[in-house]
Amino acid sequence: MSGLPHRAAPFGRPAPSRPLVPDAAAPRRRARASQDRILTVEGLSLGFGGAVAFAGIDLAVAAGEIHAIIGPNGAGKSSLINAISGLYAPQAGRVRIGEASFARVPAGRLAALGVARTFQNLALFKSLNVVENILSGLAGARRAGLAAHVLGLPAARREAAEHRTRAEAVIDLLQLGAFRARAAGSLPYGLQKRVELARALVAKPRLLLLDEPMAGMSAAEKAEMSGFILAARETFGTAIVLIEHDIGVVMRLSDTITVLDHGRRIATGTPTEIQANPAVIAAYLGADDEEDETEGEVKAA
C-alpha cells in the first residue's frame, strides 16, 4: 500500500489479521469444498483476433455460494460469463460444471447441466406477458414432445400444470403477482430485470450467471433486487456468479469476489480481503484516473 498515491483507498477498511495457529481441519474442509463445487474454471483464455479478452483465468464456485466478478470496464467480465455459458469458445483451458468438464461448454445443454443466465441487456419477449416469459425459462426442461403438447395429451397437460406451479412459486418469491398478465415490454425497467431473474430461476438452476442484474437501477431498486437474489439462493440453494459494478452492493451480497483487470485475475477473496488488497486498490485507482464514470462506482463502497 505504501506505493499508492495519497488518496482515500476505495474500499476503506483494514485487512483482517491471519490466524497464527495452523488449522488442522483445513485439508478436510478443502476436500469437502471441492466435492461441493458446482463450477471450476481452469486456465481459461479467450482472445478476439489479436486482442486478449481474458487469459489464464482460474475460478472455483461452491454450491450455494454468491461469487462476484468485478473489475474496471473492459476487464473481461462479460466475456468470461459468455465463455462459461458456451456463447464464446475459449482458446485454452477448461470449464467444469458439476462433474462434467468442457473445453467449450455446449450452450444448448446449459439447462440440462443446471445452469441459467441473464444478460447485460434485457432479453425478454416484450409482447409476451410475465407468466409466459417466465415459462419460457422451462422450454429446455420439457419432457413431453411438441406433438403431445399440440394434441393436449395427458402427459403434456400434467407437465404444463407442473410448469405453471413452478412459475407461480417464482412469481411469489419475486413478488411479481400483480404484474403476471402484463406484457413484459410495458413494465418499468427494474421490474423487467426482475422478470428476467424469475425466468432464469424457474428451472431451479444449480448455477445462475447474472450479468449486471442491477445496471441502471436506483439505490432502492438495487436494495430490493439484492434481497431477491439472496432469497433465490436461500430458497433454491443456487450458486450465483454475479457481475456488478456497484461495489457497495457487491460487498454486501458476496461470499467471494474475484477481481479481473485487463483480462487477468488479480485477486480472489472475501469482501474484507478484497477491499484491503493493494493490487485491487491500484487497479481501481488506475481506472479512476482514466475514467470519471468508474470513480463514483468505486467510491460507492
Ligand SMILES: Nc1ncnc2c1ncn2[C@@H]1O[C@H](COP(=O)(O)OP(=O)(O)OP(=O)(O)O)[C@@H](O)[C@H]1O
Ligand atoms: N464480441 C467481441 N468481439 C471483439 N472484442 C470483444 C468482444 N467482446 C468483448 N470484446 C473485447 O474483450 C475485452 C473484454 O470485454 P468485456 O466486455 O468482457 O469486458 P467487461 O469487463 O465485461 O466490461 P464492461 O464492464 O464494460 O461490461 C474488451 O477489450 C472488449 O472490447
